[in-house]
Amino acid sequence: MTTKSGRTAWPVMATIVAALAGAVVIGVGPRLEQRDARAKTLAEATGPRRVRVAAVRAGDEKHELTLPASSTPIRQATLYSKSTGFVRRYLVDLGDQVKAGQVLAEIEAPETDEEIRLAKARLAEARANVGLHQATSDRTRSLAGAGAASRQEADDAQALANSAGALVATRKADLQRLKALREYQQIVAPFDGVITRRLVNPGALVGPAGAGGVPMFEIADVSTLRVVVDVPDSHAGDVKVGGTAELYSPRDPGRVVAGVVTRASGVLDTSTRTLRVELDVPGDEGLLPGAFVYVRLHVPRARPVPMIPASALVVRKEGTLVARIADGVVTLVPVKLGRDFGKEIEVLEGVAAGDEVVLQPPDTLESGQAVEVVPSIG
Structure with a gap:
């Protein structure tokens, strides 16, 4: 027979047992998860x-190589006066387009004109003496044939006639030299181009460069531009004459000009270990002579x-x-x-x-x- 106190104890014991079971589950679960994680980490550490x-x-068989470069006129020259004198006038100015042979300035040298007049007079005198000496030579030869003059006298007369003829040639050459100098009193353009600098004014004393003369003009042919670029040693062997390229100015990178490699030095500069390469591009494509530009070379690779x-x-x-x-x-x-x-x-x-x-x-x-x-x- 169950007492009243026994019936009351059973629910209490069941509650205690359930609480203990829950505590066991809560405590054991995380430990099992940690064990599985350690096992997985160990497997990863010991396995692959x-x-x-x-x-x-x-890599591609061709690649693009972008390098800095500079553009220059295809031809440019500094003009001096061959004849010493004063600038009479100049006929062109900065920025003018000129043609080959066009007169750019005139030099005034009065002493040259006087020397030409003197040379002409001396030439006329020499020519007159030629006739006289030749007539004397002919007459002496006739007299020598008749026995009225010696053979030596005939030879001396002929020598004088020969000297007179040579003097005519000398006087003529001297006159031509002076006329050539007078032609140098006109400064002419050596090629088609544009005047990039005018360095003298009327009245200035000018003369040959070797004699300390001052330059008069600078002229440049900008119909074609020469673009100079130095290619590093690592790519120098891949750049060939005839290769294509593109050029653009950093001030207008969207405007690209096509170019072709026209010249290569074939020797590396020992100070920079670079190969000097030149490209020719039309001068009317928007690139200014003397400008800093970028060159994009299309370089084939010997080995990708x-x-x-x-x-x-x-x-x-x-x-x-x-x-x-x-x-x-x-x-x-x-x-x-x-x-x-x-x-x-x-x-x-x-x-x-x-x-x-x-x-x-x-x-x-x-x-x-x-x-x-x-x-x-x-």
Whole structure:
């Protein structure tokens, strides 16, 4: 027979048991989860590391090389006066278009005109003496034939006649020289072009450059521009005469001018290790002579350069490396980098097209470590 106090104790005991069971469940559950996490971490540490990879791709057979350059007129010259004198007048001014042979200025040299008059008089005298000496020679020869003069006298007369003829030639040459000097009193354009500087005014004393004379004009042929660019040693062997290029000014980068490589020095400058290259472009394309420009060369590659994603680089104390994968095993290899294109980088040495490299390699990755490749997202 159950007493009243026994019936009251059972519910209390059931409540206590339920509370103890709940406490056990609450305490054991987290411990089981921690155990599973530790087991998973241990399995990942002892098993192959999971990595994403990308294939090294071959670079383009041609690439663009953008370099600074400068433009100059195809021809330019500084003009001096060959004849010493004073500037009488100038017929052109700064910015004028001129043609070859056009008179630019006139030089006044009165002494030259006087020398020409004197040379003409001397030439006339020499010509008159020629007739006299020749007549004397002929007469002496006749007398020598008749026995009235000696043979020596006939030879002397003929020598004088010959000297008189030579003197005529000398006087004539001297006159021509003076006339040529007088022609130099007119400064003429050596080629079609534009006057870029006028350096004298009327009344100024001018003369030859070698005698300390001052320059009179500067003239430039701007119908064609010569663009000079220095190509670095690393690309010098790829630039060939006849190669295409594009030019633009930094003040108007949207206006592009087509050009062709026309000349290359063929020798590197030992001070800069660059190759001097020249391009000819039309002068009416908006590029100013003497301007700073950029040249975009289309350079063929003898051997395409491998390209890797920028995220594949590993920078450590050993240098710049990439993690190359072969047969599921990592090898850290040093690389020599080329140009940086942002998302991709040229690799000059270290890997070849078709190799697989690890993307975003962790710092703990080492050579000889086994990995498991997982598909890349996207």
